[in-house]
Amino acid sequence: KNEVEQSPQNLTAQEGEFITINCSYSVGISALHWLQQHPGGGIVSLFMLSSGKKKHGRLIATINIQEKHSSLHITASHPRDSAVYICARGSQGNLIFGKGTKLSVKP
Amino acid sequence: DGGITQSPKYLFRKEGQNVTLSCEQNLNHDAMYWYRQDPGQGLRLIYYSQIVNDFQKGDIAEGYSVSREKKESFPLTVTSAQKNPTAFYLCASSTGLAGVNDEQFFGPGTRLTVL
Numbered sequence: 062k063n064e065v066e067q068s069p070q071n072l073t074a075q076e077g078e079f080i081t082i083n084c085s086y087s088v089g090i091s092a093l094h095w096l097q098q099h100p101g102g103g104i105v106s107l108f109m110l111s112s113g114k115k116k117h118g119r120l121i122a123t124i125n126i127q128e129k130h131s132s133l134h135i136t137a138s139h140p141r142d143s144a145v146y147i148c149a150r151g152s153q154g155n156l157i158f159g160k161g162t163k164l165s166v167k168p
Numbered sequence: 169d170g171g172i173t174q175s176p177k178y179l180f181r182k183e184g185q186n187v188t189l190s191c192e193q194n195l196n197h198d199a200m201y202w203y204r205q206d207p208g209q210g211l212r213l214i215y216y217s218q219i220v221n222d223f224q225k226g227d228i229a230e231g232y233s234v235s236r237e238k239k240e241s242f243p244l245t246v247t248s249a250q251k252n253p254t255a256f257y258l259c260a261s262s263t264g265l266a267g268v269n270d271e272q273f274f275g276p277g278t279r280l281t282v283l
Binding site: 065094096101102103104105106109137147149155156157159160161 | 171180201209210211212216223226256258260268271272273274276277279
């Protein structure tokens with residue numbers, strides 16, 4: 062059983078739509094990471110958060126520690142946002158990863 | 169420019185051969201990691217190293233070996249004992265332990281195919 066669950070697995074949106082990707086985890090954390098994997102395979106870190114909310118451009122990440130749940134929101138989505146979004150929780154010196162959410166934004 | 173490089177990008181290997189994947193970073197990071205990614209699965213940790221000349225097994229270390237002789241370099245050897253080595257391999261680094269409070273930086277990955 063994966064300790065980090067993401068939903069949905071796949072998401073298709075029209076350009077301009079507001080997008081939400083969810084992440085749930087089963088144990089307490091030190092930090093929750095959101096990552097983006099491009100079609101070529103490269104991964105970049107988007108956010109690292111342990112409480113509250115962080116915003117960077119059109120991306121917003123929130124976390125509810127009590128409910129062990131985090132969300133990644135994309136406002137005014139664009140085709141260039143198409144990628145796999147990965148949630149990971151900190152665990153004893155490394156990360157436990159979710160399986161990812163594949164987002165496709167159509168023009 | 170600071171970053172992590174992995175080479176080669178694509179690698180083909182015959183069954184029974186060992187192969188070494190390169191990972192170099194110039195970010196002055198202490199911690200380095202190797203992950204394996206298979207279709208439909210999350211990244212899984214193979215090995216990690218917190219400091220030069222020290223490394224620990226991750227969740228799927230069987231059939232793999234690593235070395236950390238220099239801070240900048242963390243090569244991964246896929247041995248013939250690895251039963252299903254075809255996968256996408258990602259190297260990463262962080263200032264300290266990523267699970268605690270440090271962002272992880274990833275290399276571009278190496279796609280290994282066993283023929």
